Amino acid sequence: MYDITVIGAGITGTFIARELSKYDLSILLLDKENDVSNGTTKANSAIVHAGYDAVEGTLKAKFNVRGNDMFDQICRDLDVPFKRIGSLVTAFNDEEMETIRGLYQRGLNNGVPDMRILEKEEVLEMEANLKESIQGALYAKTGGIVGPWELAIALAENAVENGVKLELNSAVTAIEKGAVGYEVTAGNQIYQTKLVINCAGVYGDRIDQMVNEKSFEIMPNRGEYNLFDKSVGDMVNTVVFGCPSSAGKGTVILPTVHGNLLLGPSADPIDNREDTRTTFAGLTSINDHAKNTLREIGFHNVITSFSGIRAKVATQDFIIEKPKGKEDFINVAGIDSPGLTAAPAIAEYVVEMVKESGDALGLTFNEKEDFNPKRTPSIHFMELSPKEQKQLIEKDPSFGRIICRCEYITEGEIVDVIKRKAGATTLDGVKRRARPGSGRCQGGFCAPRVMEILARELDVDMKDVLKDGKGSYILTEQTK
Numbered sequence: 001m002y003d004i005t006v007i008g009a010g011i012t013g014t015f016i017a018r019e020l021s022k023y024d025l026s027i028l029l030l031d032k033e034n035d036v037s038n039g040t041t042k043a044n045s046a047i048v049h050a051g052y053d054a055v056e057g058t059l060k061a062k063f064n065v066r067g068n069d070m071f072d073q074i075c076r077d078l079d080v081p082f083k084r085i086g087s088l089v090t091a092f093n094d095e096e097m098e099t100i101r102g103l104y105q106r107g108l109n110n111g112v113p114d115m116r117i118l119e120k121e122e123v124l125e126m127e128a129n130l131k132e133s134i135q136g137a138l139y140a141k142t143g144g145i146v147g148p149w150e151l152a153i154a155l156a157e158n159a160v161e162n163g164v165k166l167e168l169n170s171a172v173t174a175i176e177k178g179a180v181g182y183e184v185t186a187g188n189q190i191y192q193t194k195l196v197i198n199c200a201g202v203y204g205d206r207i208d209q210m211v212n213e214k215s216f217e218i219m220p221n222r223g224e225y226n227l228f229d230k231s232v233g234d235m236v237n238t239v240v241f242g243c244p245s246s247a248g249k250g251t252v253i254l255p256t257v258h259g260n261l262l263l264g265p266s267a268d269p270i271d272n273r274e275d276t277r278t279t280f281a282g283l284t285s286i287n288d289h290a291k292n293t294l295r296e297i298g299f300h301n302v303i304t305s306f307s308g309i310r311a312k313v314a315t316q317d318f319i320i321e322k323p324k325g326k327e328d329f330i331n332v333a334g335i336d337s338p339g340l341t342a343a344p345a346i347a348e349y350v351v352e353m354v355k356e357s358g359d360a361l362g363l364t365f366n367e368k369e370d371f372n373p374k375r376t377p378s379i380h381f382m383e384l385s386p387k388e389q390k391q392l393i394e395k396d397p398s399f400g401r402i403i404c405r406c407e408y409i410t411e412g413e414i415v416d417v418i419k420r421k422a423g424a425t426t427l428d429g430v431k432r433r434a435r436p437g438s439g440r441c442q443g444g445f446c447a448p449r450v451m452e453i454l455a456r457e458l459d460v461d462m463k464d465v466l467k468d469g470k471g472s473y474i475l476t477e478q479t480k
Contacts, residue, residue, distance in 0.1 A: 009168070012199045091243055117138055118136055145256060199333075204334070223309075278306065425458060426467060
């Protein structure tokens with residue numbers, strides 16, 4: 001029997017699992033997909049929000065500011081790319097200027113540090129590519145950008161290194177009350193557990209209703225994005241928001257931690273929780289925002305488009321609670337923006353909730369003496385000095401074979417991410433960890449080589465190598 005089972009290996013579930021791994025407990029982390037971070041986490045804006053947008057007194061406000069403050073140390077420990085580049089909320093008319101004044105006051109109420117309202121000249125000095133018609137902006141110095149799927153993968157890897165059991169391809173189909181705790185049916189297995197933590201993202205309401213009366217409903221919302229080539233990655237220097245509206249924080253223009261430019265998201269309510277199509281209307285809406293915000297932008301530099309599904313709820317706030325009368329079930333649901341930023345603070349809070357149930361469930365919280373908060377750093381060959389590169393190749397010749405020419409990724413780096421705890425098993429799994437296929441050609445040249453390496457290292461037939469999710473086969477038979 002496991003002490004605690006966490007359902008969902010996105011950014012929230014992996015943060016909670018890693019936080020729980022600090023204690024001498026048996027922890028199970030389940031996910032229906034064949035990799036960590038394969039839901040909302042792999043397709044979002046990658047922003048670490050300052051905290052001025054969340055309504056005062058909400059869980060979003062509480063955990064956003066605390067979570068933001070935690071990112072520096074966490075990303076250092078886990079060797080995850082993170083940059084505090086600051087954020088701007090732009091205003092192009094008097095009404096929008098009034099909105100950003102309101103956001104500034106809300107930020108003060110929420111305890112957000114280092115904010116100020118900029119006049120036109122200050123904004124253009126900071127962001128020369130914004131249109132001349134800009135009137136002003138709210139600047140928040142603590143805003144930042146991060147690698148979201150890289151963070152979730154690193155959290156899972158570190159959690160597993162500290163004793164968490166990770167089970168992928170394990171969709172939860174039933175949860176039954178047992179003599180003690182629950183019996184969770186996932187994949188082809190039945191797991192006994194004393195406590196369940198529901199972090200199932202867009203399926204959070206369905207997991208909850210396996211045990212409890214209906215108390216909330218997930219309303220899936222699709223956001224579409226355009227990713228631009230690194231040649232225009234310096235189009236903006238900060239996270240540039242449009243003025244928010246009832247639909248959300250609005251479209252954002254920002255550099256990524258790897259030097260690309262990202263534009264999005266749209267905001268469209270949908271019925272199908274798996275509908276990650278991109279649409280003409282959705283991409284047109286974000287492109288129009290860019291045209292209205294920037295002096296110029298070349299859409300011929302778009303290298304890929306994608307979309308992600310966010311789990312919205314009617315209250316427009318996070319749901320982090322035990323259902324009435326239950327000490328052995330915790331819902332962590334409705335984690336839309338600023339969920340990525342809030343995730344480390346949510347994990348802290350949830351662990352305290354678990355501790356409150358500890359006596360009733362027979363759980364003891366003894367901190368592990370051998371807990372290791374640090375993840376073994378990844379090797380980034382292109383960032384090494386020529387001397388370091390030479391020494392590495394002499395030690396392991398696979399680092400001398402370039403597989404991805406766009407991103408300058410070596411075979412040694414690909415093998416490393418396959419062999420790690422919670423390692424890559426698919427083409428996109430390698431891409432998320434080591435970035436082959438992330439450049440301008442989007443894997444047009446390196447994908448076959450990466451597939452060969454996956455097949456060799458996993459000892460499987462090359463036809464069984466998947467692009468990403470279950471059933472996403474690439475090859476069927478040899479033609480010549």
